[in-house]
Amino acid sequence: MQPGPAGFPSGEPKLCGFLMKQGGPLRAWKQRWFTYEEKKNQLFYYRTPNDVMPLGWVELSGATFTYPLKSEPGTFQIKTPERTFILKAVTEELMLYWLQQLQVKRWQHRMMSMCSDPTNNNNNTADDFLPVLKSPIGLVGEGAASVPMTRIPLANVSLKHPLIEIQNSVHCLRKRSSQDWSQSVFHVEAPPWIPPNIADTVNTPTSPTLSTPSESPSLSPPLPLLNAADQAPPTDGRESPSLFESCSRRVKARSASTLPVRRRDMASQSSDRIGRLQQEKEMLMEEVKAQKELVWILHKALEASQLEKRTCAEFLAEEDEQERLELLRHRERQAADLRGRLDEAKMEVEVVKKSLAEKAMQVAELQHNNRMLKEKNNAKQEVIIKLSDQVTACLSEPRRPDSSSAGRINSQTLRQLRQENNNLKDDIEAYKTQNKFLNSEIYQLTKLWRKSSEQEKTLMVKCAFLEATNCQVESRYLGVLRRLQEIKSLHPAQREAVQKMIEDALKGELKRVTKLSVHRDHDEYGFKIIPDYEVEDMKLLAKIQALEIRSHNLLHQECLEHPLLSRWAQYLAGRSNDDFIITPELKILVREGVPREYRQRVWRCLVRARTLTSQERHPQRYQQLCEKSRTAPNPASRQVQLDLHRTLTTNQHFSSPSSPALQQLRRILLAFSWHNPAIGYCQGLNRLAALALLVLQSEEDAFWCLVAVVEAIMPQDYYTKNLVASQADQRVLKDFMAEKLPRLASHFEDHNIDVSLVTFNWFLVVFVESLPSDILMPLWDAFLYEGTKVIFRYTLALFKYKEDDILKIHDSVEIYQYLRFFTKTVSNARKLTSIAFNDMNPFPSRLLRNQRVLHLERLQAELRELEEQHKEFITESVVRKDKELDVMVSEDDEDL
Numbered sequence: 001m002q003p004g005p006a007g008f009p010s011g012e013p014k015l016c017g018f019l020m021k022q023g024g025p026l027r028a029w030k031q032r033w034f035t036y037e038e039k040k041n042q043l044f045y046y047r048t049p050n051d052v053m054p055l056g057w058v059e060l061s062g063a064t065f066t067y068p069l070k071s072e073p074g075t076f077q078i079k080t081p082e083r084t085f086i087l088k089a090v091t092e093e094l095m096l097y098w099l100q101q102l103q104v105k106r107w108q109h110r111m112m113s114m115c116s117d118p119t120n121n122n123n124n125t126a127d128d129f130l131p132v133l134k135s136p137i138g139l140v141g142e143g144a145a146s147v148p149m150t151r152i153p154l155a156n157v158s159l160k161h162p163l164i165e166i167q168n169s170v171h172c173l174r175k176r177s178s179q180d181w182s183q184s185v186f187h188v189e190a191p192p193w194i195p196p197n198i199a200d201t202v203n204t205p206t207s208p209t210l211s212t213p214s215e216s217p218s219l220s221p222p223l224p225l226l227n228a229a230d231q232a233p234p235t236d237g238r239e240s241p242s243l244f245e246s247c248s249r250r251v252k253a254r255s256a257s258t259l260p261v262r263r264r265d266m267a268s269q270s271s272d273r274i275g276r277l278q279q280e281k282e283m284l285m286e287e288v289k290a291q292k293e294l295v296w297i298l299h300k301a302l303e304a305s306q307l308e309k310r311t312c313a314e315f316l317a318e319e320d321e322q323e324r325l326e327l328l329r330h331r332e333r334q335a336a337d338l339r340g341r342l343d344e345a346k347m348e349v350e351v352v353k354k355s356l357a358e359k360a361m362q363v364a365e366l367q368h369n370n371r372m373l374k375e376k377n378n379a380k381q382e383v384i385i386k387l388s389d390q391v392t393a394c395l396s397e398p399r400r401p402d403s404s405s406a407g408r409i410n411s412q413t414l415r416q417l418r419q420e421n422n423n424l425k426d427d428i429e430a431y432k433t434q435n436k437f438l439n440s441e442i443y444q445l446t447k448l449w450r451k452s453s454e455q456e457k458t459l460m461v462k463c464a465f466l467e468a469t470n471c472q473v474e475s476r477y478l479g480v481l482r483r484l485q486e487i488k489s490l491h492p493a494q495r496e497a498v499q500k501m502i503e504d505a506l507k508g509e510l511k512r513v514t515k516l517s518v519h520r521d522h523d524e525y526g527f528k529i530i531p532d533y534e535v536e537d538m539k540l541l542a543k544i545q546a547l548e549i550r551s552h553n554l555l556h557q558e559c560l561e562h563p564l565l566s567r568w569a570q571y572l573a574g575r576s577n578d579d580f581i582i583t584p585e586l587k588i589l590v591r592e593g594v595p596r597e598y599r600q601r602v603w604r605c606l607v608r609a610r611t612l613t614s615q616e617r618h619p620q621r622y623q624q625l626c627e628k629s630r631t632a633p634n635p636a637s638r639q640v641q642l643d644l645h646r647t648l649t650t651n652q653h654f655s656s657p658s659s660p661a662l663q664q665l666r667r668i669l670l671a672f673s674w675h676n677p678a679i680g681y682c683q684g685l686n687r688l689a690a691l692a693l694l695v696l697q698s699e700e701d702a703f704w705c706l707v708a709v710v711e712a713i714m715p716q717d718y719y720t721k722n723l724v725a726s727q728a729d730q731r732v733l734k735d736f737m738a739e740k741l742p743r744l745a746s747h748f749e750d751h752n753i754d755v756s757l758v759t760f761n762w763f764l765v766v767f768v769e770s771l772p773s774d775i776l777m778p779l780w781d782a783f784l785y786e787g788t789k790v791i792f793r794y795t796l797a798l799f800k801y802k803e804d805d806i807l808k809i810h811d812s813v814e815i816y817q818y819l820r821f822f823t824k825t826v827s828n829a830r831k832l833t834s835i836a837f838n839d840m841n842p843f844p845s846r847l848l849r850n851q852r853v854l855h856l857e858r859l860q861a862e863l864r865e866l867e868e869q870h871k872e873f874i875t876e877s878v879v880r881k882d883k884e885l886d887v888m889v890s891e892d893d894e895d896l
Helices: 092-114 142-146 162-181 198-202 241-255 263-317 321-395 404-486 492-507 538-572 584-592 596-610 612-617 621-631 637-644 660-675 685-696 699-713 724-740 742-750 756-765 773-786 789-801 803-807 812-825 829-839 845-895
Strands: 016-023 028-037 042-046 056-059 064-066 075-079 084-088
Touching: 016 142, 028 092, 064 092, 075 092, 263 321, 404 492, 538 584, 538 596, 584 773, 584 829, 596 612, 596 685, 596 699, 596 773, 612 699, 621 660, 621 699, 637 660, 637 685, 660 685, 660 699, 685 699, 685 773, 699 773, 724 742, 724 756, 724 789, 724 845, 742 803, 756 789, 756 812, 773 789, 773 829, 789 803, 789 829, 789 845, 803 812
Parallel strands: none
Antiparallel strands: 016 028, 016 084, 028 042, 042 056, 064 075, 075 084
């Protein structure tokens, strides 16, 4: 029995017993067996005390206990955040006992969770609101299970848990079968030892010898005059001394009349015989135990042989050799599965051992703190004792006979102190009462606050949904206006009315719906949320796009972003900030998008994985390159300075000429030009570096990100002067379009549309300034992890996203105009990502590499042919000029 809580007797029984529980559609009372589990702080309830599987449990950590006054006698409630349990005890005394014990158990579990020292007895609860109650006899504890249950037919059957009912029934059947098994042939039980008929041996003087050890004591006839209690065998396998005393007394009573002379001799002989029989009995009991163990071993061997026999029978029953081999493979797979489970169990054991070691360290630290607090407490107690001794000495000091006035003053002062002491005691009692009241008020306010917060959250979700619906309606309204504007067969009055409505929409009345958040024109990275279109008619398209983005973000924020954020937090938990292992799980998470809170860390780790060798070999590389840029003239500095003010002009971090981000970008580009002289500086690198600087917030990290993109991710010769690899990728894209989007490729071919005029810049700067930031950032997440294959996937996905709209245009000039800005009208990032990574499959990397090699060889051959033609043209032009010069000279000679 565990010691009871503070303030309660330690002999309290285990908290379990029968209670009535209200439940079901009819709200009927059902009798259930309730038992408290201390480790889990849960109250389990069963149908009967013999059940194994509980029907349910009550979580007491966040539960509150109430006692409704106007309900039936003995009724109380346990309220949890999930549901309310209505219970009823037989008496009000039993109800108060359960409430008090549940409060104490909950408090003890809370204190044990706060302090891991189980020997700490200072976990005193708060002031008791109820007097200490004793456990009702026979109604609480394990003894309450023997109380007959008041059952109503079909009232206590749980229709809600049929599986648990079946499991409990199976357990009862197994229990009965185990009792029947005890009487089987494999169960050996020691025969009861019955002492021999001592009277017969006494009445036979001619045979005073004892039985041989081979004779079993159980075969001797029982005493005829022994009662039922005497004939019962000892339960522990040993002989009871009282039995033999009664036997000896009866033998003496029988032989008193016939053999009075030999009484002492026979008594001594019977005691010797009893001692020998006890020894024989112990030897036989040990032999029986050994036989039991042998039978148990044989039983296990028989079970193993039967299992092997069944397996062999199954194997031999198969007629075909292939089926036998399949059976063997199945057994091998089962064995491999069991080995895998064993390895997993071992790993779990290691994890548990580590956690136990950590807990042990925490326990040691808490014990040390406990010792320190005890020492401080002892020191304070010593100081209090000294001060109390001084006060006692002052109060008990005798009065001086020559100072009566001083005595009167001291007595008056003493009375004042006593009065003040009594007043302070009254104040303490008043404060205690007030404290109880305030605790009750705090409890009520906490419930109100919890309810208010839940209502506020629900209202926020409803508000977001309504706002998203409003955005969708207004987006459709503006889309209808735009389509009406494109219709040429409208009446002039109707066209004027539509134009007036469009002008009203563009003036500013709908300004509140054009922003993703209040008073924000830019996102967290500084990109403009609503793009600026040069054409005046495209401003209406910008409003429609902003409304669609707003609606999409509101609808998917709760159901997509929060679970994704929790998955990333779980994956990054326990990993270092500088590096983590790249796994297939990381690939799935990256494709779904990296949350803004973790994007800087993830990008830094991905870039480090691409440039680990260079960074380890040159740890101070960026500082050295920056110093070189300050001291030595750079041939690319003039071009870098010209492109600085053309970089991300719509981003608020680069829009101002005095922005510090421009100076950081300049240092990064000059350092890269010194780092890779073969490339130096190429137009497009400024946008790559600017995006890396916005996310990583560090010059050195942005520099290494640029190095990783140019030297590790992109193919070789992608940013050289002739841009050979870039041109080869455009030809590879056309092959993929013919395969993945045949209708669109045929449409472009019919209207002589060269897609590379639009997509070349996409590939060169990886869609920077071509896509909205909410699509651009997830694209770069996957790009840094998977490489250039992501660019092809998203390019094809963009054309697939707008395929129907492009097929409706049949003028080449309008197609070019639409392709120039259509990427900024894509609003559903989730849909685009799904098309890129699902609809475009299969997309093997080996096929991409082979296509690149093929087109690169063809392009290089064409370039070599062009160079040869250029050389031939130069040679021919020189020869032609020489001939013309000779002709002119000869004509001059003739004139002379």
